[in-house]
Amino acid sequence: KAGVTQTPRYLIKTRGQQVTLSCSPISGHRSVSWYQQTPGQGLQFLFEYFSETQRNKGNFPGRFSGRQFSNSRSEMNVSTLELGDSALYLCASSLVDGAYNEQFFGPGTRLTVL
C-alpha cells in the first residue's frame, strides 16, 4: 500500500509570492491534516479536512488555506509569503473510522522563503 505522498518535496519562493502544496493520502483514508514544523515553534497543527470539509483549524492567519477534493487529495495554499513561513509542511492522513485513527505522515514539503 502506497504511503502518503507530498509534492513538491522542496520549494523556494520569494516574499510576497504564493505557494500551493499537494498531499495524496493513503488509499481509503478520508481525513487529511496539515502541520507546520519550524525550529522555533516545533510541530503545529494547521487544519484538518474530512469529506471535503474543513473540520478543525489551528491558530494561523488567513493567508493559510486549504481544500480537499472528492478523492480525498488535499492542497494547502499560502498567500503573500513571509520569511517566517519557511518551514517543513507535513501532511497526515487517517481512516477515522471510529475505531482507529492512527495518523500516517508524508515526508513533507520543505519551503524556503527568500
Place this chain on the structure above:
Amino acid sequence: DAKTTQPPSMDCAEGRAANLPCNHSTISGNEYVYWYRQIHSQGPQYIIHGLKNNETNEMASLIITEDRKSSTLILPHATLRDTAVYYCIVRLKIPNNAGNMLTFGGGTRLMVKP
C-alpha cells in the same frame, strides 16, 4: 488534550533498552497515550498507543502507571536507527467534533550511541 512533559534529551547505548518517560498528570479517563517518533528530516511515525493496560507491538512496549499519570515507552534493543525525537501525545482515540488534530510538545531527542 492533556499536556505532557518529557525530558528534552536522552542517550542510550546501542543494544540496550531505551526507556523514555512521559508525565501526563491531567489525563482524563477517555484519553489515550500515543507515541510517535520523528527521524531527522522525515515525517513523524506512529509507534504505539494505549489506554490503561500495557501494550506491546513489533516496535516497542508501552507501560502506563495504574493512576495513568505517567507512562514509559520502551525500545527493548535500541539501534542507531532509533535515533530520533520521540513525542508523547495524550488525546481521544475517536475524534470528536474538534477533529483529529495531534498536539505535539517538544518531545525527547533520543541519541543511540555505538
